[in-house]
Amino acid sequence: MAISKQKNLPKNLKVQEFMAIKEEPYYLPMGKEIKLFEAACKNMIPVLLKGPTGCGKTRFMLHMAWKLGRPLVTVSCHDDLTASDVVGRCLVKGGETIWVDGPLSRAVKAGGICYLDEIVEARKDTTVVIHPLADDRRILPVEKRGETLTAPPEFMLAISYNPGYQSVLKELKQSTRQRFMALEFKYPPEELEVEIIRHESGADEALAKKLVMFAGKTRNLKDRGLTEGASTRLLVHAARLINSGIEPVKAFEAAISLSLTDDAEMLETLSEILDSIL
Amino acid sequence: MPQKCIPTPVYPEQKHLKEKSGDYACLKDELARNLRLNFFEEAEIEKLLGGIDAFVDKKLSRKVAALCCQLSNTSSNLVERTLGHIRSAQAALHGAELETWLSRAFDLLDSSGLQQAVSFISKSGPDDLEKIFGNNFAVKLESVSSRLELYLKGISGMDFRVAASGLKNVCYTDSSTIYLPERLDTFCGPGENKNLLLYRLMAAHKWAQVAEGTLAPGFEGTSSLENSGYKKPSAAMEAEAPTNPLERFLFFAAFGDRDFALDLYNILEAIRLDSFLKKETPGLFEKAKSLRLMLLENRDLPAELSQKEKEKKTFIEGLFELYLAEGAEDAPYKMPSDEMLLPRKIWSEARKHRYAGESALAAFELCRMAADIFSFSAPGSYEPADLLFIGRLRPDEVAREEYARQLALQRKFEGIVAKIMEMPEMLPEPARSGEKKRAPFKPPEPGKTYLLIRGKLIELEEEMLRKISAGGSPASGGVLVDGAAAGGRHVYRLSDLFDLAGKEEPPGASVEKASGLKYDEWDYRRGGYRKGWCTLYEQDVHAGHGPFVEQTLKRYGGYVTALRNKFELLRREPRLLRRQMDGEDIDMDAMVEALADMKAGLLPSGEDLFVRYERKERDIAALFLLDMSGSTKGWVNQAEKESVVLMCEALQALGDRYAIYGFSGMTRGRCDFYRIKSFEEVFGPAVKKRIAGIDPKDYTRMGPAIRHANSILEKTGAKTRLLIVLSDGKPEDYDAYKGDYGVEDTRKALMEARERGVHPFCITIDKEARSYLPRMYGAANYILIDNVRKLPGRIPEIYRRLTA
Known part of the structure; x- marks a missing residue:
């Protein structure tokens, strides 16, 4: 199923950049998280995964991408991650500037799942970029090219964060977190x-x-x-x-x-x- | 020049001593004076002083002189004897050991008084010293207690405190504190330190006692015992029975001999707890096995006893030895095997109950069995046995702790009720824009009990709830209701409730505050810390009257605006760096230029075609510490207050985190630490009032205040931590905290600050430069302001320079 989706990709996209998950990643459900995620996906609600490091958030995403048969684009956020890093940027090549899509744009175009890992690590201005994508507009404005991408129904946004680091600087803004359905992950029993x-x-x-x-x-x-x-x-x-x-x-x-x-x-x-x- | 920064040379230890040689002479002078007052002959004095001089190590001489000096204040005769003892100790010990020995004498002098110190010193024979220094494997509780606490937290998840039991080789617990011997030197020899292991075993065993309910045996199940022949206590007995569960248990099980029953129950429980420890800490249990056998091998039999005593003693000893060896047949038991028959019988019974899981009943039956065997004809003749790491049971301590807990709970509850009664019936709607979100509506859960008071439904901690329902009626005005009967009311958690009502402090916090914090103090004469020497109390400054802050701002008018602008400039906004080798975006100007150059056939000027955002965050926490001693009265105090106002304005513009505290106090027993603005507080009306209330108080003991400020700064977790001390001269207190002593302690406290990653900076308001300043503060870490009136104008500048 994952393959068939990729066939419909726009031509300018490089398929191999996506994670095509062929085998089932092992995941042992602890509660109703799989059902919830599927429902969120069906209703186009973005998902926030929270929980301590190493408790299975990323594995869950892999599993769900496999289960739903969609490509998964993972972005590990860091404090130097800028908006153009996720949306895309112009590069200079042989006297010409060419546009290169960022991971978020690629995921939107391909109708995949974009997973922004450790979102709080990203700069505050970067987090805002996902706002129009994460509400019912479901659009991604690409300012530099003067265009707006509209996400297909298959597109899904997921972010993760670890509430354990109780630092004032590392808190998710209300305007961001209130766009998401939240799934809490704990260490398994x-x-x-x-x-x-x-x-x-x-x-x-x-x-x-x-x-x-x-x-x-x-x-x-x-x-x-x-x-x-x-x-x-x-x-x-x-x-x-x-x-x-x-x-x-x-x-x-x-x-x-x-x-x-x-x-x-x-x-x-x-x-x-x-x-x-x- | 309003400021002088005198560069300080580095002081290595030797140089420091040379400088202090004058001090050594002072000590000797004082000693000689004291001796003269006690009618010593000059020749004798000469001889004594010569004796002190004779120590090769000058540091040692000073220490000895300091000790003699302190002793001579009480009795000059002691001096001669003490010197003799020190000399004989010197023969047996080498340098470092002798110093440790002297330090310990000092510690004793501080903690237990002259008697103890003198008797310690008089034990200077080689044998006595062998006892102290012979076993290098001895472990002191002091050095491992924090680790043991952490260890306990790890294995148990419970918060135990670890403290010294004060008795040799005795350990016990009152269910929240675990008391261990101050020092363990049971084992010696290379390899893993077994004394440390023994400490861990003791601690783990006490945890097991708490976790498995040894200290609070339930007595509810007596009905099931009735079938096995146990008679319910008669009404008369019931009336007499103590209410503490453990005492109560012993009362019924002991038949008169409480101590014997206590030991018996303790061992029986230890046998049961083995299975708990084996499950929870299998590694420790395995290691303990060999340790237990070693302990058994080195065990001394109880001395010759009278016939009556012997019966019980040997029984307990036998049972305990069986416990140590886990009943193994071939273990090196010390008891003759014919004496072991009875203990073995009980042992095998106890083993049967090991996995039964019910503590009190099983142990009760066994105690009964033992009781049937002995005729407890002479109660009270039994002396508690030395049960090594399983220690003792102290029902009195457990009861006291339980009582304290109940009392605290009661107080807390009363405080809550009192506070709720003060609250308006309708709570104010919390500000929606504020950081604190309103707690989501929480409907009451049926089956759960809530406290209903003044129309508010409150969720209580389980323990408190139990306490209230046990006490019959809850408190005036409140009733306990079931969640199902509570209707559609909103359930408050206590913390939310107090947040909403604007009362930050939960009731009960004031009790903690009263106890004070202990800080060490540096005594340069002995080159060591006085442990827990100073007691520091943190409190709010009393709010002052009058619009001091507003007046000051008015007075400085234009300067304040300029100040704000200056500081706003320091704020680092993200900056766009042009013409970078790499970056987030293309620098269009550079790009166009380069393309144009290329088209024109020129070499492009470079590859720097990108723009990059750069942002450096200021992560600074600054703590201002004001000298509020009596000597600041008048202009200095005024200047300090004005400086604070200006700093607040400036920092408000800058956005750095800052706090303001003041200090004063009198003697080591009362070091006052005044809160003017904490890091969390905003610069609001309350803080402004407190600034107006900064008044001169008592003395200047700087050490503890700096140490406390360090720990506050440490908690902020900021990248750069700045401690700015404003004072008006030498540290001085009512007691001996003056002169070099005060300077040295302050210096040490500032050094500690640096070690902990705090940058201390001191601003001293003084007319003349004093020679001690560079030594006390360290070169370039202080500034001297000769004219008080210049302080408010200069301090923001100083801050700017420090943090730019």
């Missing part, structure tokens, strides 16, 4: 997280359980020296390392503790906790 780790890394149940246990304890330490607890992604990394024959203590340390913090005392505490459960 214990049994599900064990299953996810097992599936993703091929670890056995005992190891997965240990990992989840350790993760729980690090999540206890949030705001007591850790900004975030260990994410599911880190646990998968650790499990994979162990499966490749790395000693568990080393793997936990390298994949989890050292990724979480640089603070020497905190690392000491983490290794003590690890010591207590391994």
Whole structure:
């Protein structure tokens, strides 16, 4: 289905830039998020995914893109991301200027899903560009070319952000967030997280359980020296390392503790906790 | 020239000492004077002073002199003896150890008084010192307590405090604080530090006690016991029974010998808690196994006892040894095996109950079993046993903590009710444009209990709810209602309610405030910190009367406008940089030029054809710290206040975050820290009133104020943190905080600030340049203003220079 969509792409678009998802990305639903997303898609409501890092937001998007059979354009936002980075810009080539579409324009033209990851990291003026796309106008004005792109019904906008960084500077503006339907992602409950780790890394149940246990304890330490607890992604990394024959203590340390913090005392505490459960 | 910046040479430790040699002489003079007052002969004095001089290390000499000086204030006779002890200690210890030993003597002198310090010093024989310095593996609680707290938070998710139990090798918990021995030196030897492991084991075990309800055994299930032959307590017994659950339990289980029952219950529970620890902390449990065996091997049997005592003692000892070895057959038990029969019986019974999960009942039955075996003929003759890491149970402490908790809850609730009663019936509609959004309408949930008071439906914390419903009627004017019966009312959470009513502080916060914050102080004579020496209280400045701020603004009229403009220029707006190698967009001018050049056959002037936006954000938090000591009375105070007003105006235009605090106080027990404007507050009427209320108070103890300001600045998380101190001279307090002592402590506090990433800058209003300034503040970190009246005009300029 994904292929057939791509055949209808406008001619000036390069198909290979899209992520054509052929195999089903593994995703274990925790609630009604798949149903909600599908409904949002049908009704052309943009979606905001929130939740801590590494809890499965991006994987969910991949899964949904596969499920809906649409190309997915992911933009990882950073603090230097400008409006022309997402919409498009003129480039100089051999004495001529040519226009190059940005990822957002491409997604609009192709009727795909545009996923702006970590939207709060982008500059405030960039966030505003998506406003006309995210309400019922569904248009993308391309000022530089003096044209306006109208999004086809297949086009879908999704953004993600992590409310955990409680910084004043990193807050999503009300005018932005009130255009979206929100889906909240949390760390999966214990049994599900064990299953996810097992599936993703091929670890056995005992190891997965240990990992989840350790993760729980690090999540206890949030705001007591850790900004975030260990994410599911880190646990998968650790499990994979162990499966490749790395000693568990080393793997936990390298994949989890050292990724979480640089603070020497905190690392000491983490290794003590690890010591207590391994 | 209104300012002077004297460059300071760097002071390495040696140079510093040379400078302080005058101080050493001072100490000696003082000592000699004290001795003379006590009728010492000159020759004797000479001999003593010579003895102090004889220490090769000059730092050590000074320390010794400082100690002797302090002792001589009380009794001159001590000096001679002390010197003798120090000399004999010197023979046994090497340099660094001797210094530590002296520092500890100082600490004791501060914390426990002369008696303790003298008795500590008198233990200067090699054997005593061996005890102190022999075991390098000893762990002090002080150095690991914060780590243990973090560890507990990690493994349990609960917020425990860790504190010293004050008794050797005794640990217990009152359910919110875990008390551990001050020092553990049970183990020595290389490898992983087992003393630290023992600390962790103690802490984890106390957590298990709290989590598994050892401290509050439920007694509800007694009916099921009746079948097993347990008789319900008679009315007479019931009347006498204590209300604290643990005491109550012991009352029924102990049959007179409370201490024995306490130990017995403690061990039985420990056996049960093993399965909890094994599940929650398998790694620790595994490690503890070998540790327990080691402890068992080194265990001393109870000394010779009278027949009556012996029975119980040996029973407890046996049971505990079985616990340590987990009942293994071949463990190195210290008890003779014939004494182990009884304990083994109870042990195997206890093991059966291990997974039963019901604490009180199982333990009760076992206590009963034990009771059947013994005839508790002589109550009270039993001394609590040393149960190592499972420690003791302290029902009294648990009860006290519980009582305090209940009391706090009660107070908080009363405070809430009082506040609600003050509120208008109809709450003001919150401003929609404001940052705080109105909480969405929340309908009451059926089946949930709410407090209905003055027409408001309030959602309470569960614990508080339980407390209210247990107390019968809630409070005057309020009733508890079920969500289903509450109709379509809006449910308020307490915090929302107080937000809406404009009361920022939740009730109960004032109780915390009264306790004060402890800060260390640097004592240069001994080269160490006095731990928790100063107590600092943070409070609001009393609002002043009169439109001081408005008057000042009027007075400075045009200058204020100019100031605002100047500072607005500092604001960094995004800037468009033209002719860049790369950027967001094409620089059309450059492009046209380049194309034209090419068409004309010229070489293009370059490849810089792009424009780029550049924006640097000012992430600055500035804290102004005002000297509010008595000496600022008059012009200095006036100038400080005016400066503050102008700074506020300027910073308002600039948009930097800023806070204003004042400090004063009297003695180390009362360091006052006045809040004029916190970082979160806006420059509004309340702040203006407080500025008007800045008045001269008492003394100038700068150290604690700077330390507190550091921690406030640290919390802002700003990239650049600026601490600007305004003062009028030397730090000085009513007590010994004067002269070099004050200068050195202030210097140290400022150094701490730098270490913590704060940029301190000091503005001193003084007629003459003092020699101590460069040393105290550090070169180029201060400015001297000789004319007070110039301060308001200069301070914005100084700020601009600092942050540009």
